Amino acid sequence: MLDDRSRTLLKTLVERYIADGQPVGSRTLSKASGLELSPATIRNVMSDLEELGLIASPHTSAGRVPTARGYRLFVDTMLTARPLEWGQLAADGTAAPLQPDQPQRVIAQAANLLSSLSSFVGVVTAPRKPSVFHHLEFLRLGERRVLVILVAPDGDVQNRVIFTPRDHSQTELLEASNHLNAHYAGQSIEAVRERIKHEIDALRTEIAGLMQAAVQVGTEALAETQEQVVVSGERNLLGVQDFGQDLGSLRKMFSLFEQKTELMRLLDTSSRAEGVRIFIGGESRVVPFEELSVVSAPYEVDGQVVGTLGVIGPTRMAYDRMIQIVDITSRLVSNALNQR
Incomplete structure (x- = not known):
């Protein structure tokens, strides 16, 4: 726990460093904080904050900079982000509101909007489709080769070839298709999987095997269509003072944006929380x-x-503004997709 004096100085230090990007010295803190403290007192408080791991002293300067832990305390207990309306956020005219259109276009527009407003990198995951099949067919392609055709409620069609343990006639495949469509159509893939587990003893072996294969195909097809993330503004990081000259870090970051798998994991974690989430300095472990x-x-x-x-x-970002940008963009995306 910090006393009021320490909190004020830490808040001032973080705000000054975010604004200027330069280590903050005791003289600057004395003027900016509004506290009537001697330089020696301020230095003592700074030393205490450094021992707590909230600030650090770069070797090249007598000033201090916030650590990830310091930023976290600042964001959690000292930051006030007031809600903004779209007109206030885009008053400079650099961003246009999202237009209800195809979902993929809305997502691309949102990524560009986030990047434009923040001057950093904007990332958006594509809308997850419900894991429901409307209709399914099995077609015999040859000996032990079967084409599985999955039709989603929105008309999206996924085709997969599976290899079966034994050969099936088209009559058997039609029987399996009719059974699935009659008893499971309209249910989620997850629900079908659970039902099959309980009903498998009552089903004929060949039908049960085909149904299990169909569920696996549906799961794989769903995963492929959902693992989409749109990234915009990666090059903005080249102009960031904090690591613009660190080519090693930049290479690792650009690799992250290219692979996208880790971004999907991070954003999936965020989707399970309400409102805005903030991960500072590797806290996400993703x-x-x-x-x-x-x-x-x-x-x-x-x-x-x-x-x-x-x-x-x-x-070193303006967290209050980033919160506003992310919050209002999430509402704009929701509104645009709900108008379709």
């Missing part, structure tokens, strides 16, 4: 960079969370 922070929020369609969006930038 984006393991002490130099990066992530501000994210889920978005909804018909009251259900279907995706996540966020801003990735340096730990």
Whole structure:
């Protein structure tokens, strides 16, 4: 626990460092904090804050900079982000509101909007489709080769070839298709999997095997269509003072944006929380960079969370503004997708 004097000085130090990007000395703190303290007293408080791991002293300067732990305390207990309306956020005219259109276009627009407003990297996951099949067919392609055709409620069609333990006639395949469509159509893949586990003893062996194969195909097809994340503004990191000259860090960061798998894991974690989440300096263990922070929020369609969006930038970011940008963009995406 910090006393009021220590909290005020830490808050002032973080705000000055975010604004200027330069280590903050005791003289600057004395003027900016409004506290009538001697330089010696301020130095003592700074020393205490450093022992607590909240600030650090770069070798090249007598000033201090916040650590990830210091940023976390600042964000959790000292930051006030007032809600903004769209007109206030985009008053400079650099960003256009999202236009209800194809979901993929809305997602691309949102990623560009996040990047433009933040001057960092914007990331958005594509809306998750419900894991429900409307219709299924098995077609014999040859000996032990079967084509599985899955039709989703929105008309999306997924085709997969499976190899069966034994050959099936088209009559057997038709029987299995009819059984699945009659008893399981309209249910989620997860629900079908659970039902099959309990009903497998009552089903004929060949039908049970085909149904299990169909569920596996549906799961794989769903995973492929959902693992989509749109990234915009990666090059903005080249202009960030904090690591613009660190080519090693930049290479690792760009590799992260190219692979996208880790970003999907991070944003999936964020989708299970309400409102805006902030990961500072590798806290997520998914984006393991002490130099990066992530501000994210889920978005909804018909009251259900279907995706996540966020801003990735340096730990030295204006968190109050990033929270506002992410929050309002999540609402804009939700509104645009709900108008379709």
